[in-house]
Amino acid sequence: MAWLVLVLSGMLEAVWAAALDRSEGFTRLAPSMVFLVAMVASMAGLAFAMRELPVGTAYAVWVGIGAVLTVAYAMITGIETVSLVKLLLLGGIVGCVIGLKLVS
Numbered sequence: 001m002a003w004l005v006l007v008l009s010g011m012l013e014a015v016w017a018a019a020l021d022r023s024e025g026f027t028r029l030a031p032s033m034v035f036l037v038a039m040v041a042s043m044a045g046l047a048f049a050m051r052e053l054p055v056g057t058a059y060a061v062w063v064g065i066g067a068v069l070t071v072a073y074a075m076i077t078g079i080e081t082v083s084l085v086k087l088l089l090l091g092g093i094v095g096c097v098i099g100l101k102l103v104s
Helices: 002-022 029-049 055-076 084-103
Strands: none
Touching: 002 029, 002 055, 029 055, 055 084
């Protein structure tokens, strides 16, 4: 259960990061509210997962999932350029997250 919650929390990290960008410095209400709700839920999920998982592993997985999904979203929406090098490096992060799960 802790791993499932951790993965979902990492996904919510990408949601709050994208909402933070769209909030334009908290000047737009809807994205600001999405940011706040997603951030609280993401942190709560991370805290829940850390009751069973080591802090280093949980945090690395949470950040890794959030980072990869945030960059993927930015690439899909055209905010960020796509390159083979970026895709390979993101794949490396995904591989590290999977590796942490396998050794835990």
